Amino acid sequence: MTFTVLTAEFAHETNTFNKNLTDYAAFMDRYGFFGKDAIRERGDANTELAGFLDCGRKFGWNIIHVLSASAQPAGCVTRDAFDRLAGPIVEAAKANKIDGILLSLHGAMVTEFDEDGEGQLLERLRAVVGPDMPIAITLDLHANVTPKMCALANIIVSYKTYPHIDMRAVAVLSGEIMQRAMKGEILPRTLRAHRPMLDEANGGRTDVGPMVARIEQAIAYEKEPGVLAVSINAGFGNADIKDVGPTVTVTYDAKAGNIERHQAFAESIAEDIWEKRFDVMNYYMPVEEAAAIAKAYRKVDGPLIVADYADNPGGGGYGDSTNLLKALLDAGIKDAAFGPMVDNETALFLHKQKVGDRVTVKLGGKTDPRFGGTPLEITGKLKLISDGAYTGDGPMVGGLRLSFGPSAVIEVEGIEILVVTEPAQMLDLQQFKAFGIDPAAKTVVGLKSMQHFRAAFEPIAGKVIVCDSGALCTTFYDRLPYQNVPRPIYPLDREMKR
Incomplete structure (x- = not known):
């Protein structure tokens, strides 16, 4: 059977303290390509789109690629920019008979009207395709993964490297899970563990330090029966939003059960992030x-x-x-x-x-x-x-x-x-x-x-x-004017106890 898969890349890491709003032109200035133009520019490089296309060739998919757009990190995304880029993705889902959706997102987009930009896009898509169609998203390791994102995306796969060098590989993994979901072999769902911190102590760097062992644990757990993907997200602390901070997500096969075990594993990694919150490796000198x-x-x-x-x-x-x-x-x-x-x-x-x-x-x-x-x-x-x-x-x-x-x-x-x-x-x-x-x-x-x-x-x-x-x-977060993050939260409240 030939599956038709809708794909798109739509990413922004929003620093809510940056006073410059991110408009449509900001996306076009960094890169904004539609359809075949996007495939020509980004389809054979270390990109998520290239990974989606790899899966398309491997599984014989009919891929409908809508757009690839990303703006440099800055202030909140304007309503106009969001609507002009999310709109074509949603319209393509309406206009085509599709079997699944693969999206390359960031996980830390904040808009003028919604602090969960990715959740807003997923909500609009679910209103069109219903609750049962498989939707997979890839995320940056610095995503602030919200409960809404986990509820609306069946499959979540984040980068495991910082510096980020595994974009194409992460997209391939998400596509492979998508293929099994479309065939009805698995019923993917995603759970989340979170701790009250702005971000992981070392910004999630994976070349040295405690994230090395955590990533090894994640990869090992992905080999367990019923486990499809484990993502350790460092969070993005420059977003003054409710659902800020490090998370661990496990995408699992709901048909196989063991949800309590998967949650316990996610909580164990999240707890390690919390326990090592004081273990900062870098010295940020004057x-x-x-x-x-x-x-x-x-x-x-x-x-x-x-x-x-x-x-x-x-x-x-x-x-x-x-x-x-x-x-x-x-x-x-x-x-x-x-x-x-x-x-x-x-x-x-x-x-x-x-x-x-x-x-x-x-x-x-x-x-x-x-x-x-x-x-x-x-x-x-x-x-x-x-x-x-x-x-x-x-x-x-x-x-x-x-x-x-x-x-x-x-x-x-x-x-x-x-x-x-x-x-x-x-x-x-x-x-x-x-x-x-x-x-x-x-x-x-x-x-x-x-x-x-x-x-x-x-x-x-x-x-x-x-x-x-x-x-x-x-890195001295107490110098920034936070208003929306839940308190207490580390490191703004260094003496807090959970």
Whole structure:
């Protein structure tokens, strides 16, 4: 029997403290493709869509792919943007005779009108297809998985890696479960365990630390009878919503029973996350300390990588914090690269100048100087102007065509600074190399990212340190104006007892 499967990719990680709403144009600017265009752009890379297509070829499905759309993390998704992207997915479900739905989501979308964006989409789809059709969703490891999502999606499969490198594999697993569900072999359902925390102590990093053992336990439990998928979600603490925080989900076969056992397993992992809430591995140093380390650094095996965790555009940071760059300049750091500095005004100004000119600009700090520093007046040599396009070649975005928008490189006192229009975190070497900067050849590389940079930059690094510039993705959550999260909650209420 040939099954017809509806697929779509619709993702946003919403930082509710970011004052910039995420509109339809923000989705189109990062990537927004429909139908065959989406398949052409994303269908043969490390993407969920590629995994869905792998399953389609393997099982002989007729796939109806509606769209692939994602905006950079920022403020709440507007009603207009949500309706214009969720609408075609729902309409396609109405217009076609389908047997199942596969969706690539994020799990931390908040809209202007609903703090559970994924739950809202699933609710609209269930109103069309009814309660029995299999719906599978893939999620980012930083999902805030809500009870509503678990009730409306039969199958939930989240990434097991951070940096995220298993997108295609996760989609294949969700598709394989979907195939069995459509054939009637299994009746998948998903249960959830949760603890009152904003996120897992180490942001869910899976390269070192306690998540390594938890993921091993999850993979082992997936081999148990009746278990289809286990997902350990670190949560996304920059969302000021009711259902925030780390969760463990188990997608199981309801025909096989053992629900109490599966719930107990999920609770055991969730309890481990709670018990280890104080075990923070990273030291998020002040920018002055990071600059002092950079000053003393002597390159042997590779550059010193200084990651500004707090100004991560990949978590909804504005990307225009100046505190780290100022500290590096004040310390007299030479032979260095820094990027990206998200500053539309400066990037467009530099595009009106000539390469080789000496220019003076007020850089960064324009969005909300309370978070990460005020504009920095600098003078330097304009080395490059660009449309901002690059093609990734690393483990996360290899083969994908992406863009920073109109961009420029200005060299200031020995530091080459990449100035861009569109926010995006550093996670691929091409984000420097495409603009004439070879990060491996530098002594110091300052970049804006939390964890994803490690996939591409750790192999070239002599040493890696992380700092907190005081920007919007600060790890010091008590500096943020939470109003909607349930209290008490860790770490806002550090002495709480459950």
